[in-house]
Amino acid sequence: MIKKSAYPLVDASVHNVIRAAGVAASTLLAAAASVVVGRVVDELARGASDIGAPLAVALALALASAAATVLLGEWAPTWLGVRRFLGSAAACAREILAASQRAFARHEKGHFVNVLMNSTDTYGTLYACANVRIPGAALALLGIVAIAALIDPLMVALVVGYAPVLWLALRLPSRALAELQRDVLPVQDAWLGESKRIAENKRPINAAGAEGYFSARYRERSEAFLRMMTRYRFLEQLISSLPALLSCALAAAMMGVAAWRCLAGGAGVGQVLVAYSLAQLVQAPLTAIVQRAAQVRGNLPHVERLREVAAAAAEPSGFGALAAAEKDPVAHVDGVLWATPERGEERKRLFAGELEVRPGELVVIKGANGTGKSRLLDFLRGLSDPADLDGGAVLAPGALDAAYLTYPVPVVSGTLEDNLLGAAADPEVAEMLDLGDLPRRAITDQPLNLSLGERQKLGLLRALSRPEPVVLLDEPLTNLDAATSARLCDYLAGLRRRRTVVAIMHSGELDAAADRIYEIRDGRLARVK
Numbered sequence: 034m035i036k037k038s039a040y041p042l043v044d045a046s047v048h049n050v051i052r053a054a055g056v057a058a059s060t061l062l063a064a065a066a067s068v069v070v071g072r073v074v075d076e077l078a079r080g081a082s083d084i085g086a087p088l089a090v091a092l093a094l095a096l097a098s099a100a101a102t103v104l105l106g107e108w109a110p111t112w113l114g115v116r117r118f119l120g121s122a123a124a125c126a127r128e129i130l131a132a133s134q135r136a137f138a139r140h141e142k143g144h145f146v147n148v149l150m151n152s153t154d155t156y157g158t159l160y161a162c163a164n165v166r167i168p169g170a171a172l173a174l175l176g177i178v179a180i181a182a183l184i185d186p187l188m189v190a191l192v193v194g195y196a197p198v199l200w201l202a203l204r205l206p207s208r209a210l211a212e213l214q215r216d217v218l219p220v221q222d223a224w225l226g227e228s229k230r231i232a233e234n235k236r237p238i239n240a241a242g243a244e245g246y247f248s249a250r251y252r253e254r255s256e257a258f259l260r261m262m263t264r265y266r267f268l269e270q271l272i273s274s275l276p277a278l279l280s281c282a283l284a285a286a287m288m289g290v291a292a293w294r295c296l297a298g299g300a301g302v303g304q305v306l307v308a309y310s311l312a313q314l315v316q317a318p319l320t321a322i323v324q325r326a327a328q329v330r331g332n333l334p335h336v337e338r339l340r341e342v343a344a345a346a347a348e349p350s351g352f353g354a355l356a357a358a359e360k361d362p363v364a365h366v367d368g369v370l371w372a373t374p375e376r377g378e379e380r381k382r383l384f385a386g387e388l389e390v391r392p393g394e395l396v397v398i399k400g401a402n403g404t405g406k407s408r409l410l411d412f413l414r415g416l417s418d419p420a421d422l423d424g425g426a427v428l429a430p431g432a433l434d435a436a437y438l439t440y441p442v443p444v445v446s447g448t449l450e451d452n453l454l455g456a457a458a459d460p461e462v463a464e465m466l467d468l469g470d471l472p473r474r475a476i477t478d479q480p481l482n483l484s485l486g487e488r489q490k491l492g493l494l495r496a497l498s499r500p501e502p503v504v505l506l507d508e509p510l511t512n513l514d515a516a517t518s519a520r521l522c523d524y525l526a527g528l529r530r531r532r533t534v535v536a537i538m539h540s541g542e543l544d545a546a547a548d549r550i551y552e553i554r555d556g557r558l559a560r561v562k
Contacts, residue, residue, distance in 0.1 A: 039339070039340045039343035039344070040121060040156055040336055040339045040340055040343065042159060042160060042163045042164075042329065042336060043163055043164065044160070044164050045164070046164075049113075049164040049165055049168075050168075052105075052109050052110060052113065052164075052165045052169070053164070053165050053166075053168035053169040053172060054169070054172060055101065055104075055105030055106070055109055055169070056105060056106050056109070056110065056165060056166060056168075056169025056170065056172075056173065057169045057170070057172035057173040057176060057318075058101050058105055059098055059101035059102040059105050059106035059173075060098075060106070060170075060173035060176070060177065060314055060317060060318060061173055061176040061177070062094050062095075062097050062098035062101055063094075063095070063098040063102075063310075063314055064176065064177050064180050064310070064311060064314050065094050065180075066091050066094035066095040066098055067310035067311065067314070068180060068184075069087055069090050069091040069094060072087060106169070109165070110161040110162075110165040110166050110169075111161070113157075113160070113161045113164075113165060114157040114158045114160060114161035114162075115157060116157070117156065117157035117160045117161065118153055118154045118156065118157025118158070119157075121153045121156050121157060121339065122149060122153040122154075124343075125148060125149055125152075125153055125339060125342055125343075126149060127346075128342045128343050128345070128346035129145055129148075129149070129342060129346070131346040132342070132345040132346045132348070133345070133348060133349070133350035133351070133352075133415075133418075134350070134411070134415075134416045134417055134418065135350070135351070135374070135417065135418035135420075136345035136346075136348050136350075137345070138418075139345075140222070141222065141223075141226050142226055142229055143221075143222040143223060143224070143225040143226020143227070143228075143229060144222040144226070145342075146222075146225045146226070146229055147218065147221055147222050147225050147338075148338050148339065148342060150225075151221070151335065152335040152336075152338045152339050153339065155332050155335040155336075156335060156336055156339055158328075158332075159328070159329050159332055159335075159336065162325040162328060162329055163329055166321060166325050167321070167322055167325045167326060167329075169318075170317075170318035170319075170321035170322045170325070171318070171322060173317075173318040174315065174318040174319060174322065177192075177311060177314055177315045177318070178192055178193075178315070180311065181311055181315070184311075188311065192315055192319075195279075195282075195319070196319060198279065199275075199276060199279055199319060199320070199323055200323055202275050202279060203272055203275055203276075203323050203324070203327055206268045206271045206272050206275075206327075207272060207326075207327035207330060207331060208330075209268055210265065210268040210269065210272065210327065210331040211327075211330050211331040211333070213261070213264060213265055213268065214265070214331050214332060214333075214334050214335075215334050216261060217258075217261045217262065217265055218334055218335075218338070220254075220257050220258050220261050221258055221261075223254050223257070223258075224254045224255060224257070224258040227247075227250055227251050227254045228251070230247070231247055231251060236481070272324055272327055273324070276316065276319070276320035276323070276324065350415055350419075351418065351419040351420065352415040352419055352428065352433060354419070355419060355426045355427060355428045356428055356429070356430060356433060357427045357428065357429050361391060361392055361429075362389050362390060362391045362392075362427070362429070363390045363391060363392055363394075363428075363429045363431055363432050363503055363533050364388065364389070364390040364413050364426075364427070364428050364429065364432045364535075365387075365388070365389050365390075365425075365426065365427045366387065366388045366389075366409070366412065366413075366422065366424070366425075366426045367386075367387040367388075367424050367425050367426070368385065368422050368423050368424010368425060368426070369382065369383075369384070369385040369422070369423040369424060370383045370384055370385075370405055370408060370409065370412065370421055370422055370423075371383060371421050371422075371423070372405070372408065372421070373418075373421065374418050374420035374421055376423075382556065383404065383405030383408060383409075383553075383556075384404060384405050384553050384556050384557060384558045385556065385557060385558065386551075386553075386557050386558025386559055387558070387560075388409070388551055388558060389549070390413075390432070390533060390535055390549075391533075391548075392431075392502070392533055393529060393530040393531065393532070393533055394529070394533055394534075394548040394549060395525060395526065395528065395529050395534045395536070395543065395546055395547050395548050396533075396534070396535045396536070396547065396548060396549045396550075396551070397536055397537075397538050397543050397544065397547040397549070397550045397551070398410075398535065398536070398537050398538070398550075398551045398552075398553070399537075399538055399539065399550065399551070399552045399553070400552055400553030400554065401553075401554075404553040404554075405553060406507075406537045406553060407439070407507050407537065408421070409558075410437070410439070410505045410507055410535065410537065411439075412426075413428065413432045413435070413505060413535065414432065414433065414435055414437050414505055415428070415432075415433040416437075429503075431501065431502050431503040431533065432503055434501055434503070435501055435503035435504060435505045436495075436496045436497070436499035436501045436503070436504045436505070437496060437504075437505045437506075437507075438492050438493060438495075438496040438504075438505070438506045438507055438509060439492075439505075439507050440507065442488045442489065442491055442492035444476060444477075444478045444482075444483065444488065444491070445476075445478065446476065446477045446478060447475075447476060448472075448474075448475070448476065449468070449471050449472045449474070449476065449491075451476070452476055452491055452495075453494070453495055453498065454495065456495065456498055456499055457498065458494055458498050459494075459497060459498040461524075462493070462494055462497045462498055462524070463494060463498075465520045465521065465524050466490045466493060466494055466517060466520075466521070467516075467517060467520075468490060468494070469487075471487060471490070471491070484512075485511075485512040486512045486513055486514065486517075488512070489509075489511055489512045489513055490513070490517070493506075493509060493521070497524075502532055502533060503532070503533045503534075503535075504528075504532055504533070504534045504535070505535050505536075506525075506534065506535070506536040506537065507537050508537050508538070508539065509521060509525070509536055509538075510522075510538070510540065510542065518542065519542075522542045522543055522546070525543060525546070526543070526546035529546065529548070544562070547562060549562060550562035
């Protein structure tokens with residue numbers, strides 16, 4: 034269930050109330066300056082010459098308004114939005130990493146890239162709108178209406194009549210924008226996903242001579258996104274332009290009232306100037322309220338996506354029900370493993386059989402490619418969906434927290450120490466792997482920076498240096514030279530009775546040392562040793 038308490042839009046904290054008051058202050062100071070200038074004009078019309086003090090007050094108010102507009106009206110809510118954006122991005126990254134694999138698999142990678150890059154940024158903007166900009170505009174509007182009431186109640190009637198006209202004019206495009214946003218996001222997901230695919234796989238694409246194929250795929254997704262964004266930008270521009278067009282009518286009406294009062298002798302000529310200024314000033318908060326409210330409504334799908342990620346992080350993986358308090362056995366799986374939780378003739382059935390792993394054992398799993406060996410290791414580590422299994426399973430905490438060598442081996446830019454991801458290298462493992470100049474190298478995630486063998490050594494160093502009692506290794510000899518492979522097999526054989534090791538192998542180097550050997554053949558998992 035998606036909870037609205039995650040990524041809240043409304044937060045009536047003291048700090049936000051103060052910020053909203055600051056937004057209002059910038060407009061109200063400008064209104065006060067206009068009133069003082071109007072009085073000065075009236076004094077001049079009556080022939081007064083001592084206007085230095087009122088002009089100084091008007092100038093001070095105008096300068097204060099300008100400063101408040103920059104610092105309180107713009108910088109403060111923008112700073113709040115950026116801070117909220119960065120905080121929500123960090124929280125969202127933690128939640129994506131905390132989510133179970135089955136929750137993560139509901140969307141493609143482009144979806145999560147979009148959430149991390151765009152939804153968090155949009156949420157920061159909406160948070161500032163809902164808690165500072167809209168309340169601040171409402172306070173400013175009330176203040177201006179109060180000032181207008183003191184000058185001429187008829188002006189208040191014009192403002193009150195104008196507000197629903199502006200709201201009705203923006204209602205239809207705002208609703209259309211909100212509906213279109215839900216259609217835009219999946220198309221944007223696909224476009225970002227294709228962008229990520231090209232950036233991640235440039236070398237393999239070039240090696241396969243598939244530049245034309247991927248360029249065509251990218252162009253197709255780009256054109257679909259462009260069509261959506263063209264409609265979206267048009268509606269945004271319409272919402273932005275309509276208030277400016279309608280404000281002319283409000284200014285003309287308010288100035289007309291002031292001019293009529295002036296001609297009737299009930300007001301000075303300065304009131305016409307004040308009326309014009311108030312018409313312009315009242316337009317700003319009115320437009321801000323309507324436009325910002327439309328912005329919040331139109332972008333709620335972004336907030337819903339963030340809340341969905343938060344809900345996924347809180348969703349149980351399902352493996353907790355399989356965890357055993359005892360540490361013996363480390364794992365026991367008996368049943369049929371499927372490639373997905375869905376069943377049926379069109380779904381892929383991997384294998385049926387029974388697997389047991391006991392503490393301190395070296396267990397080898399063999400089988401052809403595509404038979405489900407890696408999926409079995411994922412299941413033991415809690416990185417799949419327990420619904421993939423038709424049968425029973427018991428997993429000790431050591432299995433669910435096991436050190437795991439899997440693919441692809443993640444690489445970060447930095448040193449070897451950085452690439453141990455917070456762990457410390459085991460000197461014995463480092464010597465056994467013969468790292469060469471890796472400890473002194475600058476490492477990047479570029480494909481040509483590390484050879485496939487060096488990447489494999491990096492992954493093995495990480496997994497074998499970790500303190501967990503259970504180690505899962507998916508094809509540990511891949512891309513290693515013969516000498517390193519031999520040393521690694523001797524090292525793994527020496528771990529027996531000290532650590533539990535489950536290794537996927539395509540060769541027989543570990544067969545003699547293994548306590549158990551399982552093989553997947555013809556859809557059956559069977560123990561052969």
